Each structure stands twice: as C-alpha cells, then as structure tokens.
Amino acid sequence: MLKLPTLTANSPTIAEVDLAAFKENIRTFKQVAADSMLMAVIKTNAYGHGTVPIGLAAVEAGADRLGVTTVEEGALLRENGITVPVHILSSVLPEQAADIVTYDLTASVSSRKLANDINNEAKKQHKTVPVNLKIDTGLHRFGIEPKKAIQFCESCYHLTSLNWEGIYTHFPNSDEGDWELTEEQFALFLDTVSNLNDHGYNFPIRHVGASTIAIERKDMHLDMIRPGAALFGYEPASRQRDLISLRPVMTLKSRLLSVRELPPNTPVGYGGSYVTSSHEKIAIVPIGHGDGYKYALSNKGEMLVNGKRARIVGTISLDQTVINVTGIPDVRAGDEVIVMGSQGGDEISAKDIAEWMESNVDEVLSSLMERIRRVYV
Numbered sequence: 509m510l511k512l513p514t515l516t517a518n519s520p521t522i523a524e525v526d527l528a529a530f531k532e533n534i535r536t537f538k539q540v541a542a543d544s545m546l547m548a549v550i551k552t553n554a555y556g557h558g559t560v561p562i563g564l565a566a567v568e569a570g571a572d573r574l575g576v577t578t579v580e581e582g583a584l585l586r587e588n589g590i591t592v593p594v595h596i597l598s599s600v601l602p603e604q605a606a607d608i609v610t611y612d613l614t615a616s617v618s619s620r621k622l623a624n625d626i627n628n629e630a631k632k633q634h635k636t637v638p639v640n641l642k643i644d645t646g647l648h649r650f651g652i653e654p655k656k657a658i659q660f661c662e663s664c665y666h667l668t669s670l671n672w673e674g675i676y677t678h679f680p681n682s683d684e685g686d687w688e689l690t691e692e693q694f695a696l697f698l699d700t701v702s703n704l705n706d707h708g709y710n711f712p713i714r715h716v717g718a719s720t721i722a723i724e725r726k727d728m729h730l731d732m733i734r735p736g737a738a739l740f741g742y743e744p745a746s747r748q749r750d751l752i753s754l755r756p757v758m759t760l761k762s763r764l765l766s767v768r769e770l771p772p773n774t775p776v777g778y779g780g781s782y783v784t785s786s787h788e789k790i791a792i793v794p795i796g797h798g799d800g801y802k803y804a805l806s807n808k809g810e811m812l813v814n815g816k817r818a819r820i821v822g823t824i825s826l827d828q829t830v831i832n833v834t835g836i837p838d839v840r841a842g843d844e845v846i847v848m849g850s851q852g853g854d855e856i857s858a859k860d861i862a863e864w865m866e867s868n869v870d871e872v873l874s875s876l877m878e879r880i881r882r883v884y885v
Contacts, residue, residue: 815852
C-alpha cells in the first residue's frame, strides 16, 4: 500500500478551477442549442481540469451526457457516481469490450470485430449495450466510409445485444471556418443516414456538432451537440467572440521562490539562451515543463507579478521558470504569480500561452500535469 506523506504546506503552484464558471458555460450552451441534447466532452482529464469534479459539475448543470476518449476515463466516472450516458469518442481495442459492458459505456463502433466482441460480452453479462456508429466523412482517423455503411450494417446492425442508438461524424475544418468543405461533409453524413434509414437501419440520435458547430451553425445541431474545450471558457476561433459569452474556468498561479539582481552580460538558465543587457532583476517561479508548462515558452511567454507583465527569460527547465521582474516595484520572494488568469486589471489567457507556443488551447490546458494541485472553488 502506497503511503502518502502528511505535509504542513503544499507546493505553491496550483490550478484553481472555478466550478461556477464551468456550470455557467454549460448552461450557456444549453441555451444556444435548446432543441438538442448536450454532451459535455470532458476528455483528457477534462482538458486538465479534473475528470471527476468536472463530470459531476457538468451533470449538476444539466449536461445530458458526457464524452471521454478512453475506457479508463469512463470507468472512473462510473466509479464516482456518474449515471448519465458516457460516450467513448475514440476507437477502442476489442479486448476492452468486457469493461465497456461492465461499466455501461457507450462505445464508438466502426469495426465488425469490435461490434461482435461487445455483443458477445453483453450476452455474457445479460445486458443490452448502447453503441454509436461512427461515419468517416473526411477526418480519416477512424469510422466507416459512407459507401461501406450499408454493408457494415448488414453484418452488425442486428446483433441482438447491441442498441444502435446513435450515429455521428466529426469535421476536420470547421474551426478554421472552411464552410464549403464542412457543408459538403455534412451533406454526405445526412445522405448516408438517409440511405441507411431507407434500408431499415435507424439511428435515433444524430450528432456532428463540436464547439464550433454548436456556436455558429444551428442548422447542424441535429439531435445533440458535443462542445469540449469551449466549456472551459475558450471559443475555438476569434470570430466567435461576439457570438457567445464564456468564462475561463482555470487560474494557474504560483509564488516567487527567490528574487535576485544580476549584472550585465550574465547568462541565465541552461545553455545561456538569455544574457542580461543591463543590471536586471530576475525571479524564480516553481513551474516547468515537468508540470506541463511547455519548453516552447522559453524566452517567449509572460506571467503577471503585482499586476505587471514579467517576461520569461532563459530556457524553461523541468521544474522552474525564470522571469524578468526588472522595473516591477516591491517584488520579493513569496509574491503571487499568475501564470494564467487575471491580476491587477491585466490577464494572461490560455489563448495567449497557445500563441506563444504556436499551438492551441487544448494543448495548453490538457498538458498540465497532475502534480499541479487542483483547487476547486
């Protein structure tokens, strides 16, 4: 049995998660798509916010279903009292069929072997299991090609222990606003569903709408929307800022470990990638790429200290980041540092960090490691 230490104080670096803001975002999407169900996609540790607390909050706020990408995430939700349908929005291995059935999870199915294995396991457990058919309309990760959908259903639709309750697809270019391609793929999806219906293969729940579709295209909401990262306060594209009001859910904060002055021409950090140009004051923040605060932010990013921006200098190490606090008055060890969030009328958002990294909000949030303590407020 692993023994955990009893500490008198914890690491100063914490991720503060505002559950009220998260619930408000859920309710906002419920209003946006009042005629459709809402699946709250909380994959990848709820984009770094914590699978179980966020899952419970989503259900409390009115989410009809939850979406994850691994069987382990789904089982964790079940073990912690979540009873709403939980979808596995990724392909899984056939040997995971037993756990899918045991935990009453809704699998995405696009292979005959997986369909048969889930069906056989459901028979053993005397259950009927809900499944969703995934159609590949152009993302080309997994899913049935539209022209092969009839053939697939001929062999799998009538498996007696499967309930084909839903059919769905996912678009690759909607966030970028490529509506011509997205509309072509949407039409392909609808044609495929219609063709299946004509052959007697019916799927009551049709869904295609991740965050962008939920925000911008009411005509594509169908029976259910599936917002993900937007639930945590960040619309996928800047053009959507006037279309929906969302609140960031996480504040990432720490405290300065030390403050010191360095003379001109002094290299800072591993490899000396930054050299002081004058007498400069630097400070150490206990967060690094071992926490998921990416190496790519070296000499690029900023943090807030006493309401002022302090630039990252030098190479971010596994456990520490150096910031330049020259010109910020009254800085001392122990002062609060906002890595992501608001302080003194200024704000550093996950989008800012993503731009510095040349990445996206999903990576910024979901990369934050579990050793950063989550505090729910």
